[in-house]
Amino acid sequence: MTTHLVGLGVLVVVGAVYPLVFPGALTIAIAVLLFAGWATAWDVLGGWNGQVSLGHASFVGLGAYVVAIGASHGIAPWWALPLAAVAAAVLAYGWGWTTFRLRGPYFSLSTIAVAEILRLIAINEGWLTGGATGVFIATLPEPFGIDLFSRTAQFYLALAFAAGVIATVIVVSRIRFGYQLRAVREDEEAAMAAGLDPTGVKLRAFMLSAALTAVGGGLYGMVLAFIEPHVIFSLLLSVQIALTSIIGGRGTVWGPAVGALILVGAGEAFRTTFAQANLLIYGVLILAVVLFVPRGIVGELVRRHVRRRYARRAQS
Amino acid sequence: MTDWVILLQNLANGVLMGGVYALVGVGLTLVFGVMRTINFAHGDFVVLGMYAAVLFNALLGFDPYLSLVIAVPVGFLTGMLVERLVLARIVDAPPESALLATLGISLIIGNAILLTVGGEPRSVQVAYASTTISIGGVHVSMVLLVAGAATVAAIAGLYALLHRTEIGRAIRATAENRLGAELVGIDTRAIHAIVFGLGTMLAVVAGVTLIPLLFATPTNMGAVFTLKAFVVTVLGGLGSVGAAIAGGIVLGVVEVLGASYLASEYREAYGLAAFLLILLFRPEGLFGRTVKRV
Numbered sequence: 001m002t003t004h005l006v007g008l009g010v011l012v013v014v015g016a017v018y019p020l021v022f023p024g025a026l027t028i029a030i031a032v033l034l035f036a037g038w039a040t041a042w043d044v045l046g047g048w049n050g051q052v053s054l055g056h057a058s059f060v061g062l063g064a065y066v067v068a069i070g071a072s073h074g075i076a077p078w079w080a081l082p083l084a085a086v087a088a089a090v091l092a093y094g095w096g097w098t099t100f101r102l103r104g105p106y107f108s109l110s111t112i113a114v115a116e117i118l119r120l121i122a123i124n125e126g127w128l129t130g131g132a133t134g135v136f137i138a139t140l141p142e143p144f145g146i147d148l149f150s151r152t153a154q155f156y157l158a159l160a161f162a163a164g165v166i167a168t169v170i171v172v173s174r175i176r177f178g179y180q181l182r183a184v185r186e187d188e189e190a191a192m193a194a195g196l197d198p199t200g201v202k203l204r205a206f207m208l209s210a211a212l213t214a215v216g217g218g219l220y221g222m223v224l225a226f227i228e229p230h231v232i233f234s235l236l237l238s239v240q241i242a243l244t245s246i247i248g249g250r251g252t253v254w255g256p257a258v259g260a261l262i263l264v265g266a267g268e269a270f271r272t273t274f275a276q277a278n279l280l281i282y283g284v285l286i287l288a289v290v291l292f293v294p295r296g297i298v299g300e301l302v303r304r305h306v307r308r309r310y311a312r313r314a315q316s
Numbered sequence: 317m318t319d320w321v322i323l324l325q326n327l328a329n330g331v332l333m334g335g336v337y338a339l340v341g342v343g344l345t346l347v348f349g350v351m352r353t354i355n356f357a358h359g360d361f362v363v364l365g366m367y368a369a370v371l372f373n374a375l376l377g378f379d380p381y382l383s384l385v386i387a388v389p390v391g392f393l394t395g396m397l398v399e400r401l402v403l404a405r406i407v408d409a410p411p412e413s414a415l416l417a418t419l420g421i422s423l424i425i426g427n428a429i430l431l432t433v434g435g436e437p438r439s440v441q442v443a444y445a446s447t448t449i450s451i452g453g454v455h456v457s458m459v460l461l462v463a464g465a466a467t468v469a470a471i472a473g474l475y476a477l478l479h480r481t482e483i484g485r486a487i488r489a490t491a492e493n494r495l496g497a498e499l500v501g502i503d504t505r506a507i508h509a510i511v512f513g514l515g516t517m518l519a520v521v522a523g524v525t526l527i528p529l530l531f532a533t534p535t536n537m538g539a540v541f542t543l544k545a546f547v548v549t550v551l552g553g554l555g556s557v558g559a560a561i562a563g564g565i566v567l568g569v570v571e572v573l574g575a576s577y578l579a580s581e582y583r584e585a586y587g588l589a590a591f592l593l594i595l596l597f598r599p600e601g602l603f604g605r606t607v608k609r610v
Contacts (some may be wrong), residue, residue, distance in 0.1 A: 050411060102595055108415065109546050110595050111353070113588040115541065125579040235539050239419065246416060279535070280431070283423030289415045291405055 002172045004034035004253050008069060008163060011257075015159040019152050028153040030223055031159035032264045034216050039210035039244035039256030044169060046242060047250030048178065049205040051100075051187030055111030058118045059088045060211045061210040063217025064227045065122065068135045075140045077148065082216045088214030094204040100199050119233035134228035137221065154223050161219055163259065165212050169253055172208075172248040181205055182251075213241075236279065243282050247289050249296030258298050321453050326572050328454050334568025335561075336379035336526060340541055341548030342471055342560040343518030349556065350491040351512040353403060355415040357422040358602045359541030361516045365391065366532035367429055367524020373440040380440045380527050381462075387520045422538055430534040437531035444528070460530045466525045467561070470518055474557055477514075487511060513608025514580065523539070547591040566590070 015033075019026060038060065045051050063084040099110040140148040147153060165178035172178045180201045183191040188198045221227055231237075240263075248259020263285070267278045292299045319581055342360045372383035398421060406413045447458040453487040488498040490507045498504050522541075523532075544567070551561025565589050574586030 052415070097502065098592070098596060106595060109550070110592055112543060113547075113591050117585050117588050120582055120585045154448075196434075234536075236535070239423075243419075263529050264588060278427075280427035282418045283427065286416055286420035287402065287424070290409075290413050292422065294406075294413060 008167060008170065011166070012067070012159070012163055015163070016138070017157075019155055021086050023128055023152075026061050026155050028268055030158045031165075032051065033155070034161040034220055034223075035214045035241070035244050035264055036257040037158070037162040038213055039248065039260050040162070040165045040253075041209050041216065041242050043209075043245045043250060043252075043256045044172065044212070044244055045202075045205045045209040045254070047255070048172070048181040048185065049202055050171075050251075051202055051206070052108045053111045053206075053209075054106035054108050054235070054238050054242055055115035056209075056213055057233050057235070058091070058115045059213035060237060060241075061118065061122065061227075061229070061232040062088050062091060062216035062222060063214035063219075064221030064224070064232050065135070065219040067216070067221040068126070068137050068227050071137045071140060072135070076143075076216065077222060078143070081215050084214040084218045085211035088217075089212040092206040092210035093203060096203045100202045100206075112120065112238075115233065115235065115238055119229055122233055123230035128229075131265065134226060137225045137227075140222065143278050147223060154219070156191045157222075158216075165216075166253065166257060168208075173253060177201075177204070185210075185251075190256055221248060232277065240282065243286050245296075247282075247285050247296055249299030249302070252302055253296035253297045255296050259296070262297070284302045319346030322576075325454050326576050327569060328456055329436065329460075330572035331565055332456060332460035332464055332568070333572060335467045336460065336522070337544055337548045337567050338526065338561045338564025339463060339522040340519070341520070341552070342467075342474065342557055343515035344542075344545040344558045345351055345540055345549040345552070346474065346518070346557055347512055347515035350507055351403070351414075351510075352411060352504075353418065353610075354411075355512075355515065356415060356418040356423060357398075358515070358519050358539075358540055358545050359543070360383035360425040360538035361391065361395070362517035362523040362526075362541045363532060363538045364394075365520035366426060366527045366530070366537075367438070367523075367534075368520065369524045369527040370438045370440055370532060374438075380524065381596065384521065384524050385478060387524055388517055391517040391520030393514040395513035398510045398516070401510035403512065404505060406510065407505075412463040422542070424447060425510045426535040426538045433534065435534060437532045437533050440527055442528050443547075454482070457529075462524045463529075466521065467564075470521060471557065471561060472519075478557070483507075483510065484606065516553055533609040538578070546589050551592055 018029060038056065042053065042056050045053055052308060063081070066084035066087055067077055067080045070076070070083065075083075094109075095114055099107055099114070101108055142148065149156075153167070172181070180191070180196055183194065183197045184201045191198050191201070217232075222233075224232075242264050244259040245256040246258065246259070247263060249255025263282060266281045266285070270278050270281050289296060295303060322592075330512055340359075340362055343361075344355055347353060347355050347358075364430070368390070369380035369383045372378060372386070374382045381595070402417050402421065403414055444458050446497060448455040449458065449461070449493045476484075478488055486497065486507055487510070490504045490511075494504050532574045548560055548563040548567055550563070551566050552559030567590070570590050571583050571587050575583040579584070
């Protein structure tokens with residue numbers, strides 16, 4: 001627990017001074033922070049609760065669209081973001097209510113289908129979403145004279161988002177709900193025998209995960225300022241979010257964040273070599289992780305640390 | 317045209333598209349039936365087949381269908397290799413691992429094509445691409461007919477292999493009970509490699525058959541095909557080869573009828589909605605025999 005809080009403190013302090021030290025590298029830092037937040041939010045459902053979703057781009061897209069459509073109707077982002085979170089939770093409730101009767105790969109498959117249907121709606125319902133061309137965010141209000149289009153302001157918002165999601169997961173991992181999540185992940189029948197309602201637990205995990213993801217999606221909308229349904233609802237974004245978390249380490253507090261740092265960093269490093277094919281690195285890394293470190297990077301480190309501690313305790 | 321001719325035309329299109337979907341789905345369902353692995357790279361193998369035909373046609377100038385001579389054995393060997401190098405190592409891991417590994421393979425194939433061939437859509441120029449045959453006012457596309465024939469041939473061949481040969485018996489035994497099959501002396505590791513090879517080969521055949529109709533693009537298309545294949549197999553019943561035909565035809569007809577009688581922009585969505593409904597209310601598929609709920 002203390003380790004996690006220290007980690008969170010380090011993240012906030014490093015984040016606070018980062019724009020002063022590297023003012024030229026803000027865009028990539030925003031990408032790292034957004035992916036860290038999304039992957040950590042994904043992990044609430046995918047890691048702690050064991051339900052692999054390949055449709056989380058839906059919530060990113062939903063958040064971005066709520067902020068963009070809100071901006072065009074004069075609704076400020078600080079109202080639009082909570083609205084996006086609520087809308088995502090409601091969507092997750094309906095989605096989970098219909099699909100949580102399915103388990104394992106069947107659930108993953110149904111998430112792809114639902115995300116595809118949402119993408120088709122975003123493309124075809126032009127009166128609401130601007131259709132296939134997408135929507136622009138032309139103006140944003142300036143609270144206290146802060147320009148929300150500036151990269152520095154967006155960086156701090158993304159930092160607050162990532163830190164907030166990680167803090168949420170630290171809390172969740174300690175409370176009763178966190179233990180329920182893990183009980184359902186390990187064995188649904190046993191959890192049911194212990195008096196839990198597995199579907200209810202999964203639904204709450206999905207709603208929390210969706211709401212958090214949508215907040216990040218709203219920020220992403222502000223960063224992009226131009227939202228295209230093909231990009232924001234793409235299966236690739238869903239896959240990227242899931243893989244970030246899995247490569248970093250599912251069901252760990254810091255795994256998804258570390259995964260985001262590694263994957264966005266690697267994507268950037270190979271951008272010149274592979275051009276648009278930089279998802280190649282995701283493919284290679286996920287294969288390596290599945291074959292050699294199935295717990296993910298942080299998961300493996302934690303396991304080794306725990307084993308060493310037990311060994312030391314056994315000797316003394 | 318009178319209403320019923322339009323309806324017949326739509327049904328004919330739907331059934332023919334369904335034949336294509338069935339061809340894409342049958343390899344996936346074979347792999348799932350035997351290995352219990354959902355192969356996320358299946359669609360990318362289809363795309364690989366398309367590019368094989370494109371390159372064969374562009375470099376050598378032969379008819380794209382002739383590339384099957386090379387693509388079939390190469391596809392089979394590629395599949396076996398992938399199984400040996402990747403899936404065989406995680407055969408006892410939780411089923412999610414295989415799903416993630418094939419997802420990784422899918423990303424690698426798509427992006428490797430993007431790196432080597434480039435991202436612009438590619439296709440082949442053949443004289444018969446737009447030929448149609450008219451039967452009583454109903455027009456059917458030549459390429460779709462060929463694809464339908466290929467589906468029937470592939471599935472008949474697969475049926476003969478599974479039910480008339482010793483290897484087929486071993487495959488069915490492995491599908492039914494891996495441990496039991498091992499106890500009677502079947503090398504299930506070899507069977508898994510053969511089955512994945514067959515699945516990959518069927519995907520490649522589907523890709524070659526389809527190329528005169530479609531433009532091949534490296535990354536997105538694989539995912540689209542994988543999703544179609546899932547829809548087909550779930551509609552018919554996961555793991556049942558014969559049901560893949562039925563599932564494909566249901567998907568084709570639902571899409572075509574939905575597009576012509578409801579809103580055409582949502583063509584893809586009708587198939588997906590049918591897929592979700594089937595997953596929810598009949599997870600064993602319309603024609604699946606297993607009654608166990610997932």
